[in-house]
Amino acid sequence: MDGRTRSILARGRLCCHCLLLEGERGLTLVDTGFGLGDVADPQGRLSHFFLTLLRPDFREEMTAVRQIERLGFGARDVRDIVLTHLDFDHAGGLDDFPDARVHLLGVECDRALRQSSWLDRQRYRPQQWSNKQCWRIYGPGRGERWFGFDCVRGLDGVPPEVLMVPLPGHTLGHVGVAVQAGGRWLLQAGDAYFYHREMDLERPWCTPGLRMYQTLMEQDRQARLRNQDRLRALKAEHGAEIDIFAAHDVPEFERLSGRSAQIPERGFAPQTASG
Numbered sequence: 001m002d003g004r005t006r007s008i009l010a011r012g013r014l015c016c017h018c019l020l021l022e023g024e025r026g027l028t029l030v031d032t033g034f035g036l037g038d039v040a041d042p043q044g045r046l047s048h049f050f051l052t053l054l055r056p057d058f059r060e061e062m063t064a065v066r067q068i069e070r071l072g073f074g075a076r077d078v079r080d081i082v083l084t085h086l087d088f089d090h091a092g093g094l095d096d097f098p099d100a101r102v103h104l105l106g107v108e109c110d111r112a113l114r115q116s117s118w119l120d121r122q123r124y125r126p127q128q129w130s131n132k133q134c135w136r137i138y139g140p141g142r143g144e145r146w147f148g149f150d151c152v153r154g155l156d157g158v159p160p161e162v163l164m165v166p167l168p169g170h171t172l173g174h175v176g177v178a179v180q181a182g183g184r185w186l187l188q189a190g191d192a193y194f195y196h197r198e199m200d201l202e203r204p205w206c207t208p209g210l211r212m213y214q215t216l217m218e219q220d221r222q223a224r225l226r227n228q229d230r231l232r233a234l235k236a237e238h239g240a241e242i243d244i245f246a247a248h249d250v251p252e253f254e255r256l257s258g259r260s261a262q263i264p265e266r267g268f269a270p271q272t273a274s275g
């Protein structure tokens with residue numbers, strides 16, 4: 001599953017990589033991972049299917065809100081949340097930030113609300129969406145471009161350095177979130193790919209477990225594979241100025257955050273751009 005675990009019987013480890021951005025108008029969070037509600041009552045909020053398949057390691061200290069508190073902020077300092085998509089492992093922390101506006105694509109919202117297939121009912125969990133009145137919904141963009149990709153700029157109240165980059169495939173309304181910081185770009189590519197070696201330019205490779213998981217979860221296979229090609233091309237051409245990472249890859253998390261994915265953020269660190 002994770003390319004590190006030696007035995008197929010041993011449990012692989014993935015992470016939920018969220019970004020916290022500090023700007024003049026407060027904090028912006030990109031994805032929320034699992035939240036306090038999921039830790040307290042997994043059975044009540046998440047599907048039996050995914051709890052059995054993934055066996056998440058629920059720890060309160062690892063939730064975004066508790067890590068943000070360790071940095072010296074409060075939940076109400078998070079003014080905006082930009083979501084790559086509405087899957088249970090990205091939207092679980094929404095309820096921990098009751099004042100935040102939540103930004104996502106309309107296509108994603110429609111599909112999640114419709115609950116039209118068995119798998120959609122397992123992955124999209126209305127139990128996690130108590131702040132739906134704060135959702136801000138966007139169309140696919142108005143022809144604006146970011147390094148050759150369509151993008152959605154000018155998210156309501158969000159700093160202009162934060163853009164949504166539609167990367168459909170895993171879900172139809174899935175986006176990457178691009179952030180300009182310190183003269184460089186970060187692209188949180190969400191679940192557009194799962195394993196860092198999928199971005200190898202010469203010989204892209206994915207572990208069998210994660211290949212199967214991506215196939216199970218994809219809503220548009222062609223779009224997903226095409227977007228992986230486009231991300232590799234982006235890395236080949238602009239890798240010097242853009243750091244691309246996926247939500248669940250542990251080596252990418254550890255490279256960018258400079259710490260183990262199994263421990264929470266320790267305290268205030270002025271240079272932190274990731275974590």
Ligand SMILES: [Zn+2]
Binds near residue numbers: 087089090191247248
């Ligand atoms: Zn995910």
